[in-house]
Amino acid sequence: MTSVWPAYRGPDDLATIEAVPLVDRHLPASVYDLLRHAAEERPSAVAHRTMRDATAWQETETRTYAELLAQVHRRANVLTSLGVRRTDAVGLLSVNTAELVPALLAAETVGIAAPLNPALHAGDLAALLERAGAEVLVAAGPELHAGVWQTARELAVGLGLRALLALRPTGSPDPAPALDPLDGVDVAYLDELAAGQPDDLLSPVPGPDDLAAFFHTGGTTGTPKLAAHTHRMQVLDAWDIALGMVPDPDAVFFAALPLFHVNALVVTTLAPLMRRQSVVWAGPLGYRDPALAPAFWRVVEHYRIAAMSAVPTVYAGLSTVPVDADISSLRLVIVGAAPLPPSVARRWHEHTGVPLCEGYGLTEATCASARSFPGHGPTGSVGQRLPYQEVVAARVDPTTGLLTPLPAGEVGTIAIRGGCVFPGYVVGRDADGPALDATGKVVDGWLDTGDLGSVTDDGWVRLVGRAKDVIIRGGHNIDPAPVEQVLLEHPSIVDAGVVGRPDARSGEVPVAFVVARDDVDPDEVRTWAAERVPEAAAAPASITVLPALPVTAVGKPDKVALRVLATRAALAPGLVEAGAELADDGRWCVALDGVVRVRLVVGADHVRDRCRALLDQYAVDADVVVAG
Numbered sequence: 001m002t003s004v005w006p007a008y009r010g011p012d013d014l015a016t017i018e019a020v021p022l023v024d025r026h027l028p029a030s031v032y033d034l035l036r037h038a039a040e041e042r043p044s045a046v047a048h049r050t051m052r053d054a055t056a057w058q059e060t061e062t063r064t065y066a067e068l069l070a071q072v073h074r075r076a077n078v079l080t081s082l083g084v085r086r087t088d089a090v091g092l093l094s095v096n097t098a099e100l101v102p103a104l105l106a107a108e109t110v111g112i113a114a115p116l117n118p119a120l121h122a123g124d125l126a127a128l129l130e131r132a133g134a135e136v137l138v139a140a141g142p143e144l145h146a147g148v149w150q151t152a153r154e155l156a157v158g159l160g161l162r163a164l165l166a167l168r169p170t171g172s173p174d175p176a177p178a179l180d181p182l183d184g185v186d187v188a189y190l191d192e193l194a195a196g197q198p199d200d201l202l203s204p205v206p207g208p209d210d211l212a213a214f215f216h217t218g219g220t221t222g223t224p225k226l227a228a229h230t231h232r233m234q235v236l237d238a239w240d241i242a243l244g245m246v247p248d249p250d251a252v253f254f255a256a257l258p259l260f261h262v263n264a265l266v267v268t269t270l271a272p273l274m275r276r277q278s279v280v281w282a283g284p285l286g287y288r289d290p291a292l293a294p295a296f297w298r299v300v301e302h303y304r305i306a307a308m309s310a311v312p313t314v315y316a317g318l319s320t321v322p323v324d325a326d327i328s329s330l331r332l333v334i335v336g337a338a339p340l341p342p343s344v345a346r347r348w349h350e351h352t353g354v355p356l357c358e359g360y361g362l363t364e365a366t367c368a369s370a371r372s373f374p375g376h377g378p379t380g381s382v383g384q385r386l387p388y389q390e391v392v393a394a395r396v397d398p399t400t401g402l403l404t405p406l407p408a409g410e411v412g413t414i415a416i417r418g419g420c421v422f423p424g425y426v427v428g429r430d431a432d433g434p435a436l437d438a439t440g441k442v443v444d445g446w447l448d449t450g451d452l453g454s455v456t457d458d459g460w461v462r463l464v465g466r467a468k469d470v471i472i473r474g475g476h477n478i479d480p481a482p483v484e485q486v487l488l489e490h491p492s493i494v495d496a497g498v499v500g501r502p503d504a505r506s507g508e509v510p511v512a513f514v515v516a517r518d519d520v521d522p523d524e525v526r527t528w529a530a531e532r533v534p535e536a537a538a539a540p541a542s543i544t545v546l547p548a549l550p551v552t553a554v555g556k557p558d559k560v561a562l563r564v565l566a567t568r569a570a571l572a573p574g575l576v577e578a579g580a581e582l583a584d585d586g587r588w589c590v591a592l593d594g595v596v597r598v599r600l601v602v603g604a605d606h607v608r609d610r611c612r613a614l615l616d617q618y619a620v621d622a623d624v625v626v627a628g
Helices: 014-016 031-041 065-081 102-110 122-131 145-160 190-195 230-245 264-275 290-302 312-318 342-352 480-488 522-530 559-577 605-617
Strands: 046-049 058-063 089-093 112-116 138-142 163-167 186-189 211-216 227-229 251-254 278-281 305-310 332-335 356-360 381-386 390-396 401-407 412-418 424-432 435-437 444-454 458-467 471-473 476-478 494-501 509-518 543-545 587-592 597-603 620-626
Touching: 031 065, 031 102, 031 230, 031 264, 031 424, 046 065, 058 424, 065 102, 065 190, 065 605, 089 102, 089 122, 089 458, 102 112, 102 211, 122 227, 122 424, 138 145, 138 458, 145 163, 163 190, 186 190, 211 435, 227 230, 230 264, 251 264, 251 290, 264 278, 264 305, 264 620, 278 480, 290 305, 290 312, 312 332, 332 342, 342 356, 342 480, 381 390, 401 412, 444 605, 471 494, 471 509, 480 494, 480 509, 480 522, 494 559, 509 522, 509 559, 522 543, 559 587, 559 597, 559 605, 597 605, 605 620
Parallel strands: 046 278, 089 112, 089 138, 112 211, 138 163, 163 186, 251 278, 251 305, 305 332, 332 356, 509 543, 597 620
Antiparallel strands: 046 058, 211 227, 227 424, 381 458, 390 401, 390 412, 390 444, 412 444, 424 435, 444 458, 471 476, 494 509, 587 597
16 A cells, blocks of 8 residues: 655655545545554553643643543534534634544534634624634633633623633643533533543544544724635645654654634644644743743753744744753754744744744645745745645636636736635535635635746745735835835844835835834934845835734734835825824725725815825725714
């Protein structure tokens, strides 16, 4: 039988791997089968070690593969007893804890897991749960996160949920505090209910085309979308990622990203599961735990961490922490979820001696569709496409949405096709279960990523920006990424975002928002950048220092929020001079569906007319009405 693990040591192995049809790789039929096979092959091997928090990083709760499978079975049986069936979603609203992984896998085993970011607004959470059709919610209990538990209680009542199940902190002592009841809602601790269930699965197992999960997208404005994943998608993408991981079954992976993010599930849960490897999970705050960075290198040494995954800002921060331990075990360091500035990659490599392995992908294509091989590939590439995934640059017909692949090297919209592409966004429910719609996003099997770039004949992907992030100055397109890279070379700048600000003469001009490690003079930074940007037109017209750059619900840079800030700064003086009264909360200028809009209520016709004239000059979408 064909090996499930062909050699994948470098980019030249791609063609050899794909010479074998994917069906002959005999991958597991579902995430549940993946877990079951791992437990059968390595029952006594440690699957997970989970920290209570970073202050006690040497103390972990440990479970073997056999114990993980039994925990998933018991929790799956709880969900079945509450009426969850194959097409039913189970909401998961929690920070990371040892109980969350088996709870999520149990939801995928008997139904559909719908993990949600606890930081989302309560209204968005309610809308997502309602759209998913979830009637059971698993949430951080009062010991783990009192605020999330209170929100969960309000959601359970407001949505009329069937059950609300609480998760406890890692390593919490018994007995658990009593949970206040809710009228019409079954309220209980998940682990207590699971203790009374058999450790054999009582429900039918899922198939490859059954829905496994709903993951919400970034949600820069309004309620985020829910992207549907099948078991086939998650298994293939986890295998693709695991192919290029450290092959040693005793290698240890470090995980600290929140489990509402696809990276945390696919890269740091399912991919190590594919290799039957062990994962060390950080506490509920993950990389945001202030105690983690000072202890990080000792964590690597103590657990002999071989691989990890994080976002660029994590590596930028760790590059300033002196290496005070033996980190020779660290071999694969993955970075994704946001563009990797070359300066961050260089500093990390100089600091640790380990190169960063960049990944590229999106939730609608499961998680990852390309990966880099340090020392290989064209300069500026984000990586080579992963096996059995097609990636091209395409021309998009503005009328039909049809995508036409372009010749190698030409810049167009990056499109992906293959078994990792999603079946659609959740738009509601019908008699057969969740209703999905991929209209305008997937055409003839090709997923329109919204990214601009080029692809070589051998599958190397180079990005030049998001289609919606390109700044158009007097008809001239400006890619913000090189400007951001220049700013990050400044010795005082640790993060940077560049967007277009409305301009009455040029349409847009680039402006920069930065985070500094010490006090900086914005004018000095602007002059410094102007001398180094690729062209004069790309020089930032202004520099604004922020304590942190805004991020979306899944932790990605939020360029829409920056465009709102830039638009407010551009328009506010003129609107005030025209007689408009602008609310301090900034709600007069917001973003809806990614488009910045101005909505004003003024007191007189002449004020309305002056405001409209100004907004027309800036070509900003606006609605100005006279009160009464």
